Amino acid sequence: MPVPVWSVDPRTGQRRERAATEADAAAVDRAVNAAHAASAALADRATRATFLRAAAALLEEEAEAVVAVADAETALGPGRLTGELARTAYQLRSFADVVDEGEYLDVTIDHAAPELIPPRPDLRRYKLPLGVVAVYSASNFPLAFSVPGGDTASALAAGCPVVVKAHPDHPATSELCAALLRRAAERGGLPAGVLGLVHGFDAGVALIDHPLVRAAGFTGSVRGGRALYDAAAARPHPIPFYGELGSLNPVVITEAAARERAETIGEGLAGSMTLGVGQFCVKPGLVLAPATEAGDRVLASLTEAVGATPPGVLLDARMRDAFVAGVRKRAALPEVRAGLPGEGAAESGPRSPDGSVRAGVLTVPAAYLAAEGPYDLLLEECFGPVTVVARYAREEEIGAVLRRLPGNLTATAQLSAAECGADETDGAQAAEEPDEARRRAARLLEQLTPLAGRLLVNGWPTGVAVAPAQHHGGPYPATTSTTTSVGTRAIDRWLRPVVYQDAPPALLPPELRPHNPLGLPRRVDGRFEPRA
Structure with a gap:
């Protein structure tokens, strides 16, 4: 029998509405497979950038409804949540700009140098998306670190479809935001499956174990994050787990x-x-x-x-x-x-x-x-x-x-x-x-x-600016890696480098071809060439 997921008002402890149903293993499998099927549609950079900007615009258009639902579920207050929504929209647009600019691909070319000892072959490297990303929402940021938040935005920008495990503290907010992101995807010609959403503890466990999930992002407790981190490492094919777990902030x-x-x-x-x-x-x-x-x-x-x-x-x-x-x-x-x-x-x-x-x-x-x-x-x-x-x-x-x-x-x-x-x-x-x-x-x-x-x-740590130079991470248990979950470098988590050696130009991907048909910023023989 389906298990209902209730939206609860923390001010009174009373149920507000039935927001969703807990996902069983079959529902998780459907969400992940739909996301995997959407990978090819996300390959085009211009399409991704348009999608991210449309998502930001829809969040702003529906700001009143989003803030109202989020406040009812979190008691964080309209003022705080209005600011968080603005931050979330800004993150989405920032990653759209990153996609347009193309530097994140880290195109690096070293031409063949037979005179060197030992000789150097022709080497051309760039980065590719990992695949389906699982995102585990945070309790304390129902927007900026949840369904439409930084992990989701950076993964989509990298070309990775996302399945979000909603936080039980704000299921109705999660459903509303997921619907807005899917609407933005469909407006841009992308399948709705590019953004999946599941609810329930068991769904979170099934998600980290799914063989088509290639990486995961988490914000939450040390106990919960460590359990998922260990599960990600224990898979037959381990996957990277980017967790933010806890911090004393001395x-x-x-x-x-x-x-x-x-x-x-x-x-x-x-x-x-x-x-x-x-x-x-x-x-x-x-x-x-x-x-x-x-x-x-x-x-x-x-x-x-x-x-x-x-x-x-x-x-x-x-x-x-x-x-x-x-x-x-x-x-x-x-x-x-x-x-x-x-x-x-x-x-x-x-x-x-x-x-x-x-x-x-x-x-x-x-x-x-x-x-x-x-x-x-x-x-x-x-x-x-x-x-x-x-x-x-x-x-x-x-x-x-x-x-x-x-x-x-x-x-x-x-x-x-x-x-x-x-x-x-x-x-x-x-x-x-x-x-x-x-x-x-x-x-x-x-x-x-x-x-x-x-x-x-001479400052205070609360308030994390979304900027290229930002780093939101730290030694364990603050995070499980050395990467950041805030700022444009967060995209690096969902990419892997691939190098082509002595490949004929006609067989190279457009990003690596000799005459730079996409006009990407590149580093060629050690010299940086800005975007054409």
Whole structure:
């Protein structure tokens, strides 16, 4: 008997509507085979670019309906979701531009050089799409990291059809967005099967095991992502699995920075850790702050700002229960102090206590995190609006704690003007005559660099710009690879290089023919040739 998938309002815990039906193995097989059959239709670059732009336009045309449904299922609010929809449309158009430009194909030609020792044959390389991509939607971004999100957009741009496993927190949003993408595909002459959608836990397992699936993208928990990662590796023919799993996103506040702008740092940290009710993968979850009068001012400012933040609704009751239990377990550790509770908000007006939580701040001496023990719990992500402030008495404690951290998406240094070299105008002179403040700052960045894929100075990690230079990834468990899931380089995940050696020109694909009939940017004999 078909198992219904219900859309649930997290504000009340009540069912809204029956949004879909869980997919059994046969339904998954149909979706994957339909996607595989659509591969040939996606081969044309102009068709793909038109499809991506049409998808962006349809999302914008239906923005009111999309935002309304997404808000009803996630409680993220119309303002936040309107911005997320704009980001999602921008991503789609950005990848359309990437497809048009063609640099992503990485066309590289080395002509034959028989005079070399050993002789070099004629070599011509470019990249081809892998095939059907499985995308596992994120709970906290129902648009930008879900059905029409970055994994889907980048895979389609690469020429890979997609089957999305919808997140159970927003099934109606997923259905609506999938329908819009299929409509955009059909307008451009593509089969609707280019974008498949399945629901249900068992469907997700069947999807990663399907022999026609050639790669997978995931955003979610360490536990769920690791299970899928292991399943992808255990297949008879293993496939690449690009997972974003979890991140603590450490922040280090130097004593000089705390003296210089304690209140500003505290307020900025509060805004970042409570943004989206703390449900961002780049939420700052561990802060190293000095155990000094200046550090006290930072903590006072942080606590005041967090205390003024109204309770918020988490994405579902399961996450709310895990958050409350996680905060309580951490607060129960000896020497941990709870500046604010970070638990349920019973007096939250019309909101249900089942879905509403207060933001919280926990403090602990940094020395307790420097060695293995029960305080290791504080070095694990707690999904929701809470952060741990570890107070260091000596600079050496910063390094001791950082050396114990797993991989992260981001790492942030809050530095003073002197540590940033703000009084230096000549970069060459500053490099030759560094003062002690600059040397300390440089050492701190050296310590942070191995920990994360994005390093911030005097900023906050929440907010990931969609740009060619962006990198959203990091050492495990932040991600399972060294690639990015945000920015135009995300397309690289779904491509594989192929080289033709001494192939006659008439047998070469158009991308590699001698006279560059497609006008693609190329690197020929080591020299870059821009797009014709």
